Amino acid sequence: MSPSKQEHDEEEQAFLSPGPAPNDAVWSRKSTTSRKATRYLRLALEIAMAIVIGLFVANTVREKSQVKPSPVPKLPRKTYTFLPDPQYVSEDMLFDEQDTLHTLHSWIPLSADARGYVQIPDHDSYDILNEPYTVPINRTTDGPAYMMAVFHQLHCLSYIVNHYQQGYAGTELTEEVAHHSSHCFDYLRQSIMCAGDTNLEGETEAGPGWGSEHECVNYDALLNWANERSAMKWRNALLPGEAIL
Numbered sequence: 001m002s003p004s005k006q007e008h009d010e011e012e013q014a015f016l017s018p019g020p021a022p023n024d025a026v027w028s029r030k031s032t033t034s035r036k037a038t039r040y041l042r043l044a045l046e047i048a049m050a051i052v053i054g055l056f057v058a059n060t061v062r063e064k065s066q067v068k069p070s071p072v073p074k075l076p077r078k079t080y081t082f083l084p085d086p087q088y089v090s091e092d093m094l095f096d097e098q099d100t101l102h103t104l105h106s107w108i109p110l111s112a113d114a115r116g117y118v119q120i121p122d123h124d125s126y127d128i129l130n131e132p133y134t135v136p137i138n139r140t141t142d143g144p145a146y147m148m149a150v151f152h153q154l155h156c157l158s159y160i161v162n163h164y165q166q167g168y169a170g171t172e173l174t175e176e177v178a179h180h181s182s183h184c185f186d187y188l189r190q191s192i193m194c195a196g197d198t199n200l201e202g203e204t205e206a207g208p209g210w211g212s213e214h215e216c217v218n219y220d221a222l223l224n225w226a227n228e229r230s231a232m233k234w235r236n237a238l239l240p241g242e243a244i245l
């Protein structure tokens with residue numbers, strides 16, 4: 001018998017309806033039982049797999065449905081090291097108004113070319129967007145545009161630094177406060193850029209930046225995660241009313 005003929009016969013036998021038992025009936029019965037068991041096991045595994053896939057898809061759809069689609073794509077991530085950077089905030093700038101303004105001037109390239117306004121031609125098709133602002137879109141024409149939140153946040157911080165410095169007129173600015181403030185300002189500047197809040201802000205009755213929906217980290221989930229890993233609890237009834245973070 002040639003190998004191919006033998007294979008053919010084995011195949012045929014496999015398809016044969018249960019016929020007379022071969023030489024060893026006990027062996028044959030065991031084999032049928034185990035084959036049945038295998039079939040049931042396989043069926044059970046297939047059902048389990050279908051359930052797992054179903055749950056995964058349902059979960060993905062549910063997660064997606066918690067956020068409204070945005071015209072801004074999920075942008076690539078990159079690793080940055082936070083370090084004090086005298087180009088943007090210098091330790092001693094707060095002692096001098098011109099020094100502060102000159103240093104804040106170097107923040108301009110950190111914002112987008114239109115100071116953060118971007119045009120979204122199909123803005124009507126996004127539920128998350130308010131009405132656009134009307135701003136100059138070229139030298140001659142005003143048109144619809146949105147403010148990207150990260151640039152609004154950088155502007156606010158720059159504004160606060162400027163007027164914080166001015167507010168010290170007549171008040172003694174100690175080294176500690178000057179350096180601590182500078183540290184916080186530079187740290188916040190880098191944090192704002194790191195978080196890169198790309199939500200788009202439009203025109204609302206509530207005022208600039210207000211009334212716009214932002215897709216954000218779920219802050220309750222964030223707090224829960226941190227609290228589950230809390231070091232010694234600081235907040236308690238004994239905390240004086242004037243305590244701040």
Ligand SMILES: *[C@@H]1O[C@H](CO)[C@@H](O)[C@H](O)[C@H]1NC(C)=O
Nearest residue numbers: 136137138139140141142143
């Ligand atoms: C300014 O934009 C408007 C609207 O897109 C366009 O019609 C016009 O030609 C533009 N003007 C210049 C000077 O680019």
